[in-house]
Amino acid sequence: MTTTSAKSGRSRTRGAGEDAPRRRGRGAPALASERRAHLVRLAAELFAEKGFQATTVRNIADEAGILSGSLYHHFDSKESIVDEILSGFFTEIMAAYQAVIDENENPRDTIAGLVRVAFGTLEPHRAAITVMQNDWNYLRGMDRFAYLTKSEDEVEKMWVTTLQAGQAEGLFRPDLDPKLTYRMIRDTVWVAVRWFRPGGRLNAQGLAEHYLKVMFDGINLH
Amino acid sequence: MTTTSAKSGRSRTRGAGEDAPRRRGRGAPALASERRAHLVRLAAELFAEKGFQATTVRNIADEAGILSGSLYHHFDSKESIVDEILSGFFTEIMAAYQAVIDENENPRDTIAGLVRVAFGTLEPHRAAITVMQNDWNYLRGMDRFAYLTKSEDEVEKMWVTTLQAGQAEGLFRPDLDPKLTYRMIRDTVWVAVRWFRPGGRLNAQGLAEHYLKVMFDGINLH
Amino acid sequence: MTTTSAKSGRSRTRGAGEDAPRRRGRGAPALASERRAHLVRLAAELFAEKGFQATTVRNIADEAGILSGSLYHHFDSKESIVDEILSGFFTEIMAAYQAVIDENENPRDTIAGLVRVAFGTLEPHRAAITVMQNDWNYLRGMDRFAYLTKSEDEVEKMWVTTLQAGQAEGLFRPDLDPKLTYRMIRDTVWVAVRWFRPGGRLNAQGLAEHYLKVMFDGINLH
Amino acid sequence: MTTTSAKSGRSRTRGAGEDAPRRRGRGAPALASERRAHLVRLAAELFAEKGFQATTVRNIADEAGILSGSLYHHFDSKESIVDEILSGFFTEIMAAYQAVIDENENPRDTIAGLVRVAFGTLEPHRAAITVMQNDWNYLRGMDRFAYLTKSEDEVEKMWVTTLQAGQAEGLFRPDLDPKLTYRMIRDTVWVAVRWFRPGGRLNAQGLAEHYLKVMFDGINLH
DNA sequence: TATGAATGAGGGTTCATTCAT
DNA sequence: CATGAATGAACCCTCATTCAT
Incomplete structure (x- = not known):
């Protein structure tokens, strides 16, 4: 099952000295997860319409108005x-x-x-x-x-x-x-x-x- | 719908006066279509198991023991x-x-x-x-x-x-x-x-x- | 005729309300098209030398020192x-x-x-x-x-x-x-x-x- | 330059004991070369129309009403x-x-x-x-x-x-x-x-x- | 966060050619 | 002579993913 962290499955164990990702000063942290949820919804629509395999990450990114590589700031894969x-x-x-x-x-x-x-x-x-x-x-x-x-x-x-x-x-x-x-x-x-x-x-x-x-x-x- | 000819949609270039390749008297034409039918069956099994998109023509060819390109002797696509x-x-x-x-x-x-x-x-x-x-x-x-x-x-x-x-x-x-x-x-x-x-x-x-x-x-x- | 956009003919899926990827203020947009122009020049040289058909996209990519698939970041085909x-x-x-x-x-x-x-x-x-x-x-x-x-x-x-x-x-x-x-x-x-x-x-x-x-x-x- | 033998460039030096290709009893030997010349003419027409590279041996064979492999009885390549x-x-x-x-x-x-x-x-x-x-x-x-x-x-x-x-x-x-x-x-x-x-x-x-x-x-x- | 360039693996397909029948 | 099946190499292109900027 998915964790709720922004990028699941990737975070190797954080060492003692390393600092945790700091909350950015400007926005509420809720905004990030709203953006994320929005992307999930867009993807879901495409998956439903064309199938998971037939939907490319570029399709999803296009729909969101960003480049495909940028999706990987929100999701692992x-x-x-x-x-x-x-x-x-x-x-x-x-x-x-x-x-x-x-x-x-x-x-x-x-x-x-x-x-x-x-x-x-x-x-x-x-x-x-x-x-x-x-x-x-x-x-x-x-x-x-x-x-x-x-x-x-x-x-x-x-x-x-x-x-x-x-x-x-x-x-x-x-x-x-x-x-x-x-x-x-x-x-x-x-x-x-x-x-x-x-x-x-x-x-x-x-x-x-x-x-x-x-x-x-x-x-x-x- | 599919035609029954071995390779549909190809070679429509034969001119008016020229004769089509004649059927040889000796061999049973059924044999050719048996091979074809066998390949279709193999492919069907794979399509069912992994899905059409996830099944590669190389998968099908492997199953048949031939090279992927050889499939195109039997099928258009x-x-x-x-x-x-x-x-x-x-x-x-x-x-x-x-x-x-x-x-x-x-x-x-x-x-x-x-x-x-x-x-x-x-x-x-x-x-x-x-x-x-x-x-x-x-x-x-x-x-x-x-x-x-x-x-x-x-x-x-x-x-x-x-x-x-x-x-x-x-x-x-x-x-x-x-x-x-x-x-x-x-x-x-x-x-x-x-x-x-x-x-x-x-x-x-x-x-x-x-x-x-x-x-x-x-x-x-x- | 060719458009001047980086990749013509692709990604026309952007919905009405969504914003297109905005141009960053800092970088010179000319740089991107310089790379592209360079690739076009390399390709032209090869096309002239060996002919369009005889020139493979790998030939072009090799000449540019990248992989063939990477060409498709710049060109549709x-x-x-x-x-x-x-x-x-x-x-x-x-x-x-x-x-x-x-x-x-x-x-x-x-x-x-x-x-x-x-x-x-x-x-x-x-x-x-x-x-x-x-x-x-x-x-x-x-x-x-x-x-x-x-x-x-x-x-x-x-x-x-x-x-x-x-x-x-x-x-x-x-x-x-x-x-x-x-x-x-x-x-x-x-x-x-x-x-x-x-x-x-x-x-x-x-x-x-x-x-x-x-x-x-x-x-x-x- | 091309020799006039049916299949040029391939005939390794014929050993002493081997017999030369015997003329078939039934037809005049001219017929074979007529057939050959016909094929050359068909090919020339296609080469001119579509270009050498773009013309496939299958194109030629189709035009002649035979299978592509059969062309190799007349030509080396x-x-x-x-x-x-x-x-x-x-x-x-x-x-x-x-x-x-x-x-x-x-x-x-x-x-x-x-x-x-x-x-x-x-x-x-x-x-x-x-x-x-x-x-x-x-x-x-x-x-x-x-x-x-x-x-x-x-x-x-x-x-x-x-x-x-x-x-x-x-x-x-x-x-x-x-x-x-x-x-x-x-x-x-x-x-x-x-x-x-x-x-x-x-x-x-x-x-x-x-x-x-x-x-x-x-x-x-x- | 995003961009833009690139990777690397693989996809479907083509085609000249070979060869047993 | 021709067929029909197959080879093997190559081709154009796609795509999830990475990463320096």
């Missing part, structure tokens, strides 16, 4: 940018999931809550989810992103446990494979990022309710 | 290889879809058939579907792959028409958005390619049946 | 280098031609002036003229160099008009084909670049005078 | 093809020049004859002359084409000697540099190949007469 994007997303959604689980007793309500949370991230985290969808296969090959797999496993546990509880309480059909069912729900939600556009016919919550209907009761008319 | 993979997939699945539609009267049976066809392609076309899932965003930016979008639209029409017919006949819930529902079904199926491995707990048809249950009747126990 | 060479030459000679036409009343003086200008470019633009002579046939096939043909047409008009005026005033033989005559004069001058070496028996202006004698009065002794 | 084209041209023109010199006493008549011969080759040897004009700079760098320089020197001697004789006899102006004058005449003629098209306003002989007028008496109206 192209990877560290996408890392920031993805880790931010994961941190947030896992907290939201946990909150839903903590707040609900009924597994059916919990599942509904999780689905609503998931759809709810579609808009604010569109770029991150798109990157996950399109570039996950590439990124997971890199050691630095091993933590993503770990986070995914934790999430899977949350869902599967809830589904199993629902089956035990007689709420969900007993002939479902919980793992399989989780994956289908997860994929169905995330993959919507490919065609979902804010401002379309349905907003993210509309989508969620539509999906909940189908998921709970199927498409058949009973 | 790296793009033309992936073109062949994708167009082959689309041609096949669209024919299979059409057959299902022609054979069935009942929309519910038709939808079930379409779902089974879709899951049925998961194994034989694993690579093509994976490429579609991961690299579609990149490939669709290229003029040469515009036909893919067109094919997708045709497929959508097939599904949506069937879903609407089912609603009209009182088989499916009337409060479903057919387009949305189609997309969810489609994505749920294709995205399974990310984790589906032949020889796992469930085979592709097992998956199909599991999904049909959920899709038709939901996860609730009624 | 190999073509853009030769473009710069040729467009510079055309811009200059057309201005010089126009000045001669503006300054002279008598067509005979004008023609003499044009010839002297033409021979006068032999030394400072030796490389550009050589490239025009040897690689024109290849370069004109490219859209990007269409402007060269246009410039050539303009030049032709200058000469032909002057020759025709000379005929009308009874200065030149009326049985000459002005277009043909122009071409012969032009080619005779430019082609001299193949064997003309500064520092030889005759300098460029000596050549011009020799040629003017032959051109005006022929080789016969009257 | 791409170079040997252009060699054949150029050496044929030189052999012919030098013989024609010599005949003119042998037939004429008067230097003025001789020069006129040489000019007419030169223009006369414009049509039948258009391709060869074009290659000489455009690719000479490239080809002369190769050992194999050293003989071309030698032939050029011989030709220069013919012209210069004649011009000097004309000066000695008081026919030509004494203030001319014979070498320079020769070069100008030569270049003016050959360079015409760039725009001369058979079937245009003037044929090659018309061009010759036009040029002779200018050359002997200048463009001035006396």
